Amino acid sequence: MRQSDFFLPTLKENAAEAQIPSHQLMLRSGLARQLAAGVFSFLPMGYKVIKKIIEILREEMDAIGGQEFLLPALNPIEIWEQTGRVEAMGDVLFHIKNREGLVLAPTHEEIIAFHAKQHIKSYRDMPQIWYQIQTKFRNEARPKSGVLRGRQFTMKDAYSLDTTWEGLDAAYEKHYQAYCKTFERCGISFFVVGASSGAMGGRQSQEFMVESDSGEDTCAIASGYSANIEVATSAVLPVGRIDSNDPIEKFATPNAKTIDDLIEQFGIPEERCAKSVVYIADDKPILIFMRGNDELNESKLQGILGTGNLRPAVAEELIEFTGADHGSIGPINLKSDIRIISDLLLKDANGLVSGANEDGFHLKNIDFTRDCPHIKEFYDLRTVRNGEPSIVNGEPLRIVKAIELGHIFKLGTKYSEALDAKFLDSEGKEHPIIMGSYGIGVERIMACYIEQNHDDKGIIWKKPLTPFDVHLLAINPAKFPEVAQACETLYNELSDAGYEVLYDDRDETAGVKFNDADLIGLPTQVIVGAKNLKDGNIEVKYRESGERKVIPLSSLKDELN
């Protein structure tokens, strides 16, 4: 491709709205342009990269027996109503205004289940892996970070149909392996975490993550262990017992509203402080008791309570249910008989200090085994913190931000049951099809690659995602016809040899070409200038290492091999 003909608008300055490197560089290097919040156009150079990513995805899906579909983005809302997801997705689902009964598909579990119901009738019809690589629409409340969170984006999603749970396990494992291969081929460093399956329903779920300060997820990782913070656990020791048998004692704490106040004003050891949090779950109050400075993990709480409908109680509710305002609440002498659950670390502990359920007072010497027989439920409720020992080998956990690149779910029968997609087994008995769901964000691969492969000059492309293999730079071809002539020859030879060549034949100064070349970031720059050419030489520069070599014109093909 001759650059003088190629639509490749590079920018010298960063766009004001771009905050993260991948977003800035996608705009500056002419890969993409924003059309509206969370909506992007890909320009020819960017689309070349998208197509290369898609081809890798397609190859890896085909390799595990996947069959590619082209599914509609316009969906009848009835299907979504049958699975309850119109309500579950709420504003995230785009509704068509001037045609009743249509929505824009944010994903395709329902449509897959619909077609499975039509035609998958027998255990002989399975297993199946169906996939698509298409545009999805989600009315995100807050699009951000360039293409990382958009309202319209490309997704590879696959669905497995199986007759048995063992079959689902096998399909899941196939996708796990295919995803690892895909990201490795793309040259992306990633890790896999156990994840919460959220409102999707289902049994097992893992996310493929890229560590990045631009990420929206938080993960805990150490060697041999990695988990989304929503489900991460650590080997922090329980509070345990101290050698004391003192009775419970009430004491005045008029100016202590927080755990830190208690520690400072009364010299109570931090680990002996316990705190109480009141939540309202499905309109019922619940008191959560945990170590003083631990943070409640709402995802874990949702999992334990089996509902996502929960919120912290407000002041009036605190007083109504406990008798005290926040800061003075505890598990003993509660005003009303509400459910209490406690963090595992407090099980069997004694010598604890907690609120007295009376404003301005706390209790000390609380012994869980002696004083709190009414607390029978103990769960892991806390959010792990940086540096806590891993449950695998005690290595300190690192808490990092991460971008979710892919997600694999063992869905189970939620959608097949809701949409009545059933099959007959070999004994003629009817069962719902067992499904899995596996997604990868295409634009996110591109953005993550750039996040991991750039420097202060621009992007650093490598095979196989690079939009071109070679950037051929003609230095002052207008003044030196021999340069233009040599470039024309090289351009033809390299193209004939199978290289994708971007040929900078523009009438620009050397500096502009060099800076554009570094910004665009093709892996190899072949620089043809009059000085070197006079001796029959050209220069080769490798973008990643910055290494430059002056070599004879005739040995270029050997150099590139």
Place this chain on the structure above:
RNA sequence: CGGGGUAUAGCGCAGUCCGGCUAGCGCACCUGGUUUGGGACCAGGGGGUCGGGGGUUCGAAUCCCUCUACCCCGACCA
């Protein structure tokens, strides 16, 4: 949805507080000339509903009301 910010030429910005000549600067773009290995120089030139609507005023980019878009933090995130 809550909080904060921004909107002036294709891009980046100044001018707005304190209303007043023809709305400016850098980059980009066009013409001519000179340059030519790390974002050249000289000269000339084109390009603006100052986000939209309404109001105050002799006069509004500037003050008031209102709407919209975009960005950031939070909430949410199948």
